[in-house]
Amino acid sequence: MRGQKQMSRIKSLLFLLGVAAQVPLASGANITHVVGNCKGFPGLPTISAALTTTPPPTVVEVCPGTYPEQIQITTPVTLEGITANNSTQAIITVPPGGLVVNTTDGFGDSLAVQIWVDNVNGKVDLTNLIVDGTGNGISGSNWAVGVLYQNSSGTMNHLTTQNQNLTTAATGVGVWLDGGSINPSVTLENSNIQAFDDTGVLATGSSTSEISATVKGNYITGNPAGSVYGIRFGQGVSASVTDNLITGFGASLWIGIFADFGSGEEGSISNNTLDSPSFGILAYADGVSVSSNRIYNASTSIDVASSVAPVTNNVISMYGGISSDAVGIDFECLAGNNVHSNTITGGFYGLYKVPTATVTTNIYNNVATIRSGGC
Amino acid sequence: MEDDLMSRFKSLIVVVMAVQIPLAWATVTYAVGTCEPKLTSFTSIQGALNATPSPSVVRVCPGTYYEQVVIGTQVTLEGISADNSTQAIIAVPSSGLKVSATNDLGQPMAAQVFVQSSGQVDLTNLAVDGTFNNVTASNVNVVGVFFLNSPGTLSQLKILNQSGNGKGTGIWLQGGIPAPSVTVENSSLQNFDYAGIVAETNSNLYELSATIKGNYVAGTSNNNSTGIELLSGLTASISDNLIAGSGAGIQISGGKSSISKNTIDSVPVGIDVETDGVSVTSNTIYSAFNGSGIGIIANSTVAPVTGNTVAQFPIGILLYCNADTNVHSNTILDAVIALYEVPGDSMGTNKYYNVGTINGGGC
Numbered sequence: 001m002r003g004q005k006q007m008s009r010i011k012s013l014l015f016l017l018g019v020a021a022q023v024p025l026a027s028g029a030n031i032t033h034v035v036g037n038c039k040g041f042p043g044l045p046t047i048s049a050a051l052t053t054t055p056p057p058t059v060v061e062v063c064p065g066t067y068p069e070q071i072q073i074t075t076p077v078t079l080e081g082i083t084a085n086n087s088t089q090a091i092i093t094v095p096p097g098g099l100v101v102n103t104t105d106g107f108g109d110s111l112a113v114q115i116w117v118d119n120v121n122g123k124v125d126l127t128n129l130i131v132d133g134t135g136n137g138i139s140g141s142n143w144a145v146g147v148l149y150q151n152s153s154g155t156m157n158h159l160t161t162q163n164q165n166l167t168t169a170a171t172g173v174g175v176w177l178d179g180g181s182i183n184p185s186v187t188l189e190n191s192n193i194q195a196f197d198d199t200g201v202l203a204t205g206s207s208t209s210e211i212s213a214t215v216k217g218n219y220i221t222g223n224p225a226g227s228v229y230g231i232r233f234g235q236g237v238s239a240s241v242t243d244n245l246i247t248g249f250g251a252s253l254w255i256g257i258f259a260d261f262g263s264g265e266e267g268s269i270s271n272n273t274l275d276s277p278s279f280g281i282l283a284y285a286d287g288v289s290v291s292s293n294r295i296y297n298a299s300t301s302i303d304v305a306s307s308v309a310p311v312t313n314n315v316i317s318m319y320g321g322i323s324s325d326a327v328g329i330d331f332e333c334l335a336g337n338n339v340h341s342n343t344i345t346g347g348f349y350g351l352y353k354v355p356t357a358t359v360t361t362n363i364y365n366n367v368a369t370i371r372s373g374g375c
Numbered sequence: 376m377e378d379d380l381m382s383r384f385k386s387l388i389v390v391v392m393a394v395q396i397p398l399a400w401a402t403v404t405y406a407v408g409t410c411e412p413k414l415t416s417f418t419s420i421q422g423a424l425n426a427t428p429s430p431s432v433v434r435v436c437p438g439t440y441y442e443q444v445v446i447g448t449q450v451t452l453e454g455i456s457a458d459n460s461t462q463a464i465i466a467v468p469s470s471g472l473k474v475s476a477t478n479d480l481g482q483p484m485a486a487q488v489f490v491q492s493s494g495q496v497d498l499t500n501l502a503v504d505g506t507f508n509n510v511t512a513s514n515v516n517v518v519g520v521f522f523l524n525s526p527g528t529l530s531q532l533k534i535l536n537q538s539g540n541g542k543g544t545g546i547w548l549q550g551g552i553p554a555p556s557v558t559v560e561n562s563s564l565q566n567f568d569y570a571g572i573v574a575e576t577n578s579n580l581y582e583l584s585a586t587i588k589g590n591y592v593a594g595t596s597n598n599n600s601t602g603i604e605l606l607s608g609l610t611a612s613i614s615d616n617l618i619a620g621s622g623a624g625i626q627i628s629g630g631k632s633s634i635s636k637n638t639i640d641s642v643p644v645g646i647d648v649e650t651d652g653v654s655v656t657s658n659t660i661y662s663a664f665n666g667s668g669i670g671i672i673a674n675s676t677v678a679p680v681t682g683n684t685v686a687q688f689p690i691g692i693l694l695y696c697n698a699d700t701n702v703h704s705n706t707i708l709d710a711v712i713a714l715y716e717v718p719g720d721s722m723g724t725n726k727y728y729n730v731g732t733i734n735g736g737g738c
Contacts, residue, residue, distance in 0.1 A: 158728035
């Protein structure tokens with residue numbers, strides 16, 4: 001009798017344990033795959049193999065190592081490099097033979113993407129990964145892209161993209177955030193974007209496909225042979241660009257941050273530090289404020305082609321000797337009273353092409369010509 | 376009636392005395408240039424400084440002044456705004472720079488502005504340009520501003536082009552008894568070929584208090600210049616500066632210092648700690664140079680090295696088989712080796728991302 005009771009309790013316990021184990025699986029429990037062999041058992045050989053298993057994984061842990069593959073992500077997932085064997089370096093590299101075009105953008109441009117987050121209904125998070133474009137082999141008008149979020153939401157943290165460069169038409173992009181029908185929200189933070197030959201971080205939308213982009217706390221540096229934009233965004237983008245260090249020192253970076261013309265564009269550019277780009281910030285969008293940035297050693301620190309966008313409380317320090325020809329803020333004969341309360345040091349012109357009726361109060365030190373009109 | 380007259384006369388004397396008392400303490404202000412016609416004006420800065428009575432304020436009109444300036448008494452020397460400009464440049468005389476002093480290391484100093492005063496000397500809103508300094512002797516320091524045992528504040532200065540013989544330094548602060556306090560803030564130092572700022576005293580005591588904050592310090596990209604170099608005999612607070620260049624960002628070989636919240640960009644060596652009396656906290660250090668370089672050299676078992684972010688260096692932090700758990704709570708991103716030459720198992724806890732080898736190099 002006692003033995004039957006005990007057996008019954010054991011059966012009940014097993015049943016409960018079984019139910020408990022199954023329920024989360026049926027309702028979307030975490031499914032974790034490992035890529036590489038760093039956890040004491042054989043993992044999957046490639047990241048793509050892990051992502052395409054059925055059911056799809058929620059987490060893919062990538063052992064330290066080098067993975068020569070182009071990756072497409074179509075379901076929500078966290079893809080993260082992990083620490084093992086005294087290393088924490090998972091590098092996604094170019095497959096032998098170079099990158100192949102695997103998608104297009106909204107304008108029909110051909111993109112060869114190393115990590116393509118493709119219209120995912122849910123979040124995709126990338127953490128602690130290096131995406132290296134060395135040997136991409138891109139020619140003609142095709143684009144080499146480290147990471148593309150296309151109509152997808154998620155967060156990239158402690159990501160490194162590098163060497164999206166040496167393309168024949170200077171069409172390398174580190175991280176590209178493209179909007180779409182779900183109006184995605186993407187964050188790029190604490191990451192290192194370097195050695196691209198066109199743009200470090202690019203955010204694009206359209207009149208019908210918007211995107212919310214947060215770009216904060218990143219280090220963005222140009223290509224020694226020349227880069228065009230550190231960060232660029234345009235139509236349909238709601239952007240928050242804060243606390244980044246963007247540098248062209250010892251490299252070559254044409255424009256630090258470019259808020260392009262376009263409808264539906266809004267947001268803020270604040271608390272960034274820019275060192276030695278040719279142009280610091282181009283503020284062309286009415287809905288984007290530019291405040292409390294520090295811009296050093298640019299030929300033109302801020303170029304404002306908007307009579308609306310607030311440009312305030314920025315600190316500008318230019319080369320200021322006997323041969324300086326630098327410009328602090330270029331009003332482009334368009335900006336006006338929306339520009340004020342900035343501190344401008346050095347340079348030949350503090351304010352350039354200022355419309356005659358403009359009333360603007362700023363602080364000037366070591367500026368050869370405080371204000372130049374001509375409009 | 377006579378008493379009344381005497382009383383009024385005495386009152387008048389009191390009034391006259393009252394007027395005279397402030398005169399004895401009044402500010403004496405001169406101008407340099409022609410933009411302040413109501414002030415006594417001079418054609419050169421040195422002419423104003425040498426005038427009698429000694430000025431307490433010298434206001435420098437926009438323009439270029441080709442002279443080496445020597446300041447021996449308390450004064451405020453400031454560039455002012457006039458005629459749509461606020462740029463007063465102290466430039467090299469046509470004959471080049473001459474040696475104007477010797478420092479306590481026995482080195483000749485060709486200083487563009489030489490300050491030796493027991494009273495406070497403040498410099499504001501001036502550019503000091505060393506272009507065409509014409510100094511070729513390899514033992515002569517070409518210096519933008521040399522503060523020798525003098526208290527003061529240097530604010531909103533542009534110091535540039537102290538270069539040519541490999542011994543060009545933007546600002547050189549030397550202490551002594553009675554241990555002056557000097558602040559360098561919100562200034563820009565560029566194109567030097569030895570150091571942006573040097574602070575030192577040839578003493579085992581702390582005979583200089585230096586505060587260096589909010590400056591932009593950038594050497595040229597093709598030499599081995601140091602951003603800020605702290606030698607011995609001083610206490611220093613180095614904070615909130617942006618330092619870029621091709622040598623070391625900040626190098627500390629003596630004294631007692633706090634190095635915090637600086638951003639160091641594109642240097643082969645970010646911060647080099649070669650003494651115990653320093654704390655290195657909450658700095659951000661990046662390198663755009665691939666192939667060589669070290670984020671922080673921590674050559675001390677005592678100096679706290681904590682809360683820093685180091686990115687994009689072949690070696691994140693070099694512990695020199697010397698530092699150990701005093702190095703902790705740092706974030707290291709993108710390094711071939713995060714910690715190098717770690718003694719024994721005494722490694723502090725840090726965060727690592729995209730690091731090839733976390734703990735490398737034996738001792």
